[in-house]
Amino acid sequence: MTTILVTGGTGTLGRLVTERLRADGHEVRVLSRHSEPYAVDLREGGSGLDAALAGVDTVVHCATTQLGGDERSAANLIAAARRAGASHLVYISIVGVDRVPLGYYRPKFAVEKLVEESGIGWTVLRATQFHDLVVQVLRALAKLPVLVLPAHACDQPVEVAEVADRLAELAQGAPAGRAPDVGGPEVRTFESLARAYLGATGRRRAVVNLPLAGKTYRAFRAGGHLAPEHAVGKGTFEEYLAGRFGRGEDGRRG
Numbered sequence: 188m189t190t191i192l193v194t195g196g197t198g199t200l201g202r203l204v205t206e207r208l209r210a211d212g213h214e215v216r217v218l219s220r221h222s223e224p225y226a227v228d229l230r231e232g233g234s235g236l237d238a239a240l241a242g243v244d245t246v247v248h249c250a251t252t253q254l255g256g257d258e259r260s261a262a263n264l265i266a267a268a269r270r271a272g273a274s275h276l277v278y279i280s281i282v283g284v285d286r287v288p289l290g291y292y293r294p295k296f297a298v299e300k301l302v303e304e305s306g307i308g309w310t311v312l313r314a315t316q317f318h319d320l321v322v323q324v325l326r327a328l329a330k331l332p333v334l335v336l337p338a339h340a341c342d343q344p345v346e347v348a349e350v351a352d353r354l355a356e357l358a359q360g361a362p363a364g365r366a367p368d369v370g371g372p373e374v375r376t377f378e379s380l381a382r383a384y385l386g387a388t389g390r391r392r393a394v395v396n397l398p399l400a401g402k403t404y405r406a407f408r409a410g411g412h413l414a415p416e417h418a419v420g421k422g423t424f425e426e427y428l429a430g431r432f433g434r435g436e437d438g439r440r441g
């Protein structure tokens with residue numbers, strides 16, 4: 188049995204990673220801003236962070252915020268993990284953080300570097316977008332009567348449970364460095380994903396594909412966020428939609 192700390196262990200991915208590690212018999216601590224007894228804001232660090240890490244062998248870093256500060260959080264976490272003598276630091280990153288100049292990706296790429304240079308044994312796994320995120324984005328776009336999509340852009344969404352399985356597996360092994368990326372089973376146009384979402388939720392919207400400007404769009408259009416050579420995921424977007432909306436729960440029809 189190993190003592191493992193999962194940061195962001197209440198989030199979409201972290202919750203599943205925590206479940207798997209506990210099922211495998213490990214002592215798992217969950218750290219997030221709101222999860223007692225390890226309620227810590229990683230951006231601030233402090234004695235609560237040291238207490239959370241005392242006696243921990245492996246740290247699985249899943250915490251993130253869209254509001255900024257992920258780099259500072261990682262620096263605090265790494266410094267505390269070093270003080271505590273942790274032997275393995277596992278980080279979940281995103282395919283294309285080094286190729287797509289999206290604001291959220293820059294700090295993630297910087298955190299990869301911090302992890303690699305931490306002096307602690309490390310593993311970094313990059314994954315493509317989770318199905319949940321695609322639905323979140325499409326739901327926001329579908330608030331308008333016309334669903335406007337970036338023209339000629341694709342995505343390769345993956346089932347978060349499969350990413351959790353892989354991350355939990357890596358956390359239980361020796362430090363692996365950059366692990367092979369995890370991508371979903373299909374590279375799909377945004378339009379085909381949007382039409383599947385509209386169908387599954389019973390929404391009717393006109394769909395317009397709009398060419399955009401800028402280097403972020405160009406990088407997405409060039410597929411910088413895709414990993415077709417690592418299409419190892421099994422669960423399709425349609426299967427996810429059927430599981431989530433098939434019986435009408437979570438979201439209205441019509």
Ligand SMILES: NC(=O)c1ccc[n+]([C@@H]2O[C@H](COP(=O)([O-])OP(=O)(O)OC[C@H]3O[C@@H](n4cnc5c(N)ncnc54)[C@H](OP(=O)(O)O)[C@@H]3O)[C@@H](O)[C@H]2O)c1
Nearest residue numbers: 195197198199200219220221228229250251252316317320
């Ligand atoms: N979503 C995707 O499509 C996708 C794809 C590839 C990789 N990833 C990566 O996977 C990881 C997890 O993503 P997710 O979608 O599961 O995230 P999520 O659902 O938004 O969960 C974020 C977690 O981080 C915690 N957290 C946020 N700010 C914190 C802070 N300052 N200090 C401590 N804890 C904090 C949150 O809990 P509290 O609110 O209680 O603090 C929550 O447990 C991220 O690194 C993300 O970049 C995501």
